[in-house]
Amino acid sequence: MRAPLSQSLPVFPWDKLKPYEETARAHPDGLVDLSVGTPVDPVPAVVRQALTGAADSPGYPTVWGTAALRDALTGWAERRLGARGLTHGNVLPVVGSKEFVAWAPVQLALGAGDRVAYPRLAYPTYEVGARLAGAGLAPYDDPTELDPAGLRLLWLNSPSNPTGAVLAKDELVRIVAWAREHGVLVLSDECYLELGWEGHEPVSVLHPDVCGGSYEGLVAVHSLSKRSNLAGYRSAFLAGDPDVLGELLKVRKHGGMMVPAPVQAATVAALGDDAHVAEQRARYAARRGPLRAALEADGFRVEHSEAGLYLWSTRDEDCWETVGHLAQRGILVAPGDFYGEAGARHVRVALTATDERIEAAVKRLHG
Numbered sequence: 293m294r295a296p297l298s299q300s301l302p303v304f305p306w307d308k309l310k311p312y313e314e315t316a317r318a319h320p321d322g323l324v325d326l327s328v329g330t331p332v333d334p335v336p337a338v339v340r341q342a343l344t345g346a347a348d349s350p351g352y353p354t355v356w357g358t359a360a361l362r363d364a365l366t367g368w369a370e371r372r373l374g375a376r377g378l379t380h381g382n383v384l385p386v387v388g389s390k391e392f393v394a395w396a397p398v399q400l401a402l403g404a405g406d407r408v409a410y411p412r413l414a415y416p417t418y419e420v421g422a423r424l425a426g427a428g429l430a431p432y433d434d435p436t437e438l439d440p441a442g443l444r445l446l447w448l449n450s451p452s453n454p455t456g457a458v459l460a461k462d463e464l465v466r467i468v469a470w471a472r473e474h475g476v477l478v479l480s481d482e483c484y485l486e487l488g489w490e491g492h493e494p495v496s497v498l499h500p501d502v503c504g505g506s507y508e509g510l511v512a513v514h515s516l517s518k519r520s521n522l523a524g525y526r527s528a529f530l531a532g533d534p535d536v537l538g539e540l541l542k543v544r545k546h547g548g549m550m551v552p553a554p555v556q557a558a559t560v561a562a563l564g565d566d567a568h569v570a571e572q573r574a575r576y577a578a579r580r581g582p583l584r585a586a587l588e589a590d591g592f593r594v595e596h597s598e599a600g601l602y603l604w605s606t607r608d609e610d611c612w613e614t615v616g617h618l619a620q621r622g623i624l625v626a627p628g629d630f631y632g633e634a635g636a637r638h639v640r641v642a643l644t645a646t647d648e649r650i651e652a653a654v655k656r657l658h659g
Contacts, residue, residue: 300423305416305630312619319622324653326642327624329453329601331521333575333646336568339520342561349553355545357385361556368563369531372486373496373512381534382507384541385551385559388526389483389515393417393447396479397425399543400536402444409435410447413455413634415481418447431632435467440474451484451494451599454631454640458492458598464502472509477536483515483528484600486569487576491598498531507532518601519569520562527551527559576601579643579650586657587641595638603641604628614639621656 309327317323356362365383369375375382386392394417397408402425409430410418422429427445432438435446448467450459459467471478480497488494497503497510511532517523530537551559562568584594584603592605607614611627618625618639626642628635645653 297424300426301420302416302423309615309624309626312615313624315616315619316622316624321622321652321656324623324645324649324656326645326653327626327640329518329642329644331518331523332644333521333572335521335525336562336565338565338568339522339558339562343525343554343558346554346557351553353550353553353556355385355548355550356380356541357551357556358553358560360560361385364560364563365529365531369498369512369514373498373531374500375496375498375507375531376500376505378531379534381538382531384530384537384544385556386528386530386544387549387551388517389481389513389528390417391526391549392513392528392530393481394421394424396540397421397427397445399540399547400445400477402427405442406444407442408445408447409438409443409476411449411452411632413452413628413632414447414449415453416631418449436470440476443474443476446471446476446478448478448480448497450480450482451488452596453481453484453600454602454626454628454635454638455595455604456484456489456597456600456602458488458494460492461495461499461501464495464497468497468502468510476509477533478510479513480510481513483513484518485514486519487573487601488599489577489580489597494599507534509533509536511536516559516562519572521572522558522562525555525558527555527562529559575647576643579645579647582654583641583643583650586654590657601643603643604638605641606638608637611636611639621659623653623656 362380366378404426407428407430408422409432412431485494496512498512511530515528587605594603594605597603611629615627626640628638
C-alpha cells in the first residue's frame with residue numbers, strides 16, 4: 293500500500309504559532325493578530341446585493357461560468373491589466389486562487405521527471421502543488437539561472453507574498469522571453485497587483501509591453517479576496533493562453549470545480565465597481581503608514597514591501613525570537629521561515645486588522 297499523500301507534504305506551519313498566540317492573547321488589552329492576511333473589513337454592499345439577488349440558484353453552475361462572468365473577466369483584464377484582444381477563451385474562473393495554485397501541476401499533467409520553479413522566498417503552496425503532482429522542486433533567486441531541462445512550470449509572484457517586492461517591467465520582459473525560449477509555462481500570481489504603494493507600479497505579464505501582444509505560454513492568476521474583501525466567497529480567475537486554459541477547462545469539468553452561481557454573480561458586480569477597491573486601498577494605506585513607523589521606532593528594518601498587504605520586517609535576529617518579542621506585547625506575526633529558509637531572520641506583519649487593533653499595535657510598539 294502506498295504511503296498517505298500527506299506524508300509527501302511539509303508540516304502545516306501555522307500549527308507552530310499556537311504557543312505564541314496563547315502568549316499574545318493573554319495581553320491585558322487582548323490579541324492583535326497580524327499573522328494572517330485575511331480581510332476584516334465589510335464586503336461591499338454592491339457585491340452583497342448581487343449575491344442575494346442570485347441566491348435562488350437551484351441548478352448546477354458551469355465550470356466556465358456564465359457569459360456575463362466571462363465578459364466581466366475580460367473587461368476587467370483589459371481595463372486594469374492593459375491586456376488587449378481578450379476573448380472568453382482567454383479566461384477561466386477558479387474556486388479561489390489557492391485551490392488553483394495547489395492543483396495546477398496535477399491538472400497540467402506534471403509528474404516524476406518534471407520540475408516546478410518558484411521563488412526561494414515564497415507562498416508555500418507553490419511547493420505543495422509540485423509535491424502533490426510528484427514533480428521536482430526548483431526554488432530560485434533568478435529563474436533565468438535555472439537549468440531549463442525538465443522545467444515545465446515557472447511560478448512568478450509579483451507583488452510578492454511575503455516580501456511585497458515588485459518585479460519591474462523590464463525584469464518581466466526578460467523572464468518571459470527566457471521562459472518562451474525554453475518552452476516553460478509561466479504562471480504569474482498577481483493577486484496583490486492592485487495594492488502597489490511605492491517604487492515600481494506592479495505590472496501584469498499580460499500587459500502588451502511584457503507579452504508583446506501574445507499570450508502564448510502565459511497565465512495570470514487573480515483573486516478578489518484582497519481587493520474586494522471576498523476571501524470567504526472563494527472567487528478567483530485565470531487569464532492568458534487559451535490553449536492552456538482550454539486544457540484546464542476540460543480537466544476541471546471532470547472534477548466539478550465550479551464557482552457557485554451566486555458567487556459568479558457577486559464577482560461580476562465586484563469587477564464592475566472600482567469605487568470599493570479605491571475605498572479599501574485607502575483603508576490599508578491609512579493602516580500601513582503608522583504601523584510601519586511604529587515598527588521602525590521599535591528597532592525594526594522594513595525591507596521591500598513596495599506593494600501588498602504585509603510589512604517584511606527584521607530585527608536582525610532569528611525570526612522566532614522576533615515572534616516571541618512581539619507576542620509579549622500581544623502582537624502575533626508570521627515568522628519568515630514559513631516562506632522558506634531565506635526568511636529565517638524576518639517576520640511578515642499583515643495590515644489586515646481593524647483600525648482599532650492597528651492603533652493598539654502602534655501604541656504597544658511605541659510603548
